[in-house]
Amino acid sequence: MILELADIRIHPGQQAAFDEAIQRGVREVISKAKGFQGYKVNKGIESPERYVLQIFWETLENHTIDFRQSPAFADWRAIVGPFFAGPPTVEHFSLLAKSA
Template identity: 55%
Template structure:
């Protein structure tokens, strides 16, 4: 994971940092895969999201986007109740290694991941933006 220009890992996670304790968190991961493996990667990550990630405590939903201009580039967005649900419960639990085993062989480089909280929203479900 990258945070303010430095690499961080679950082992460095500090639950006392108030920024990381906020609720309704979006995990944003930028993924680059090895050329020519799009179909196999897409099958593997979709299966992993549906069968493994969907069972994670605190996981509220996910989106996977494929880049139009760069076919080896993807953006995965996972909504969590809290950063703790992702960085502690999920990362230190049995589901994380299962999911990573399914998708990691396709990575051209380690994904860049950060957490975001919603600032503002527009659209049909905007009234749910802070609920």
């Protein structure tokens, strides 16, 4: 399993609308993508315009090719992109260890 970690900054004062948009975007678009295995969204306490989106994929290619090179990526960005204060920082991770 691959973890996609997206560090997202949005425009100030848009938190309530973005809270709805990011959940809708995952539910309606990303969750239907090949290899999607789940997600988590965390929002900043000290930095309320900062969000950390974690998406779990079966393979790296499920995100980088199957999703990002599909029309669904444009659908996702149409939902959440207008809130972005700048491009999100996106990185991928493989699991090293976890608790029981």
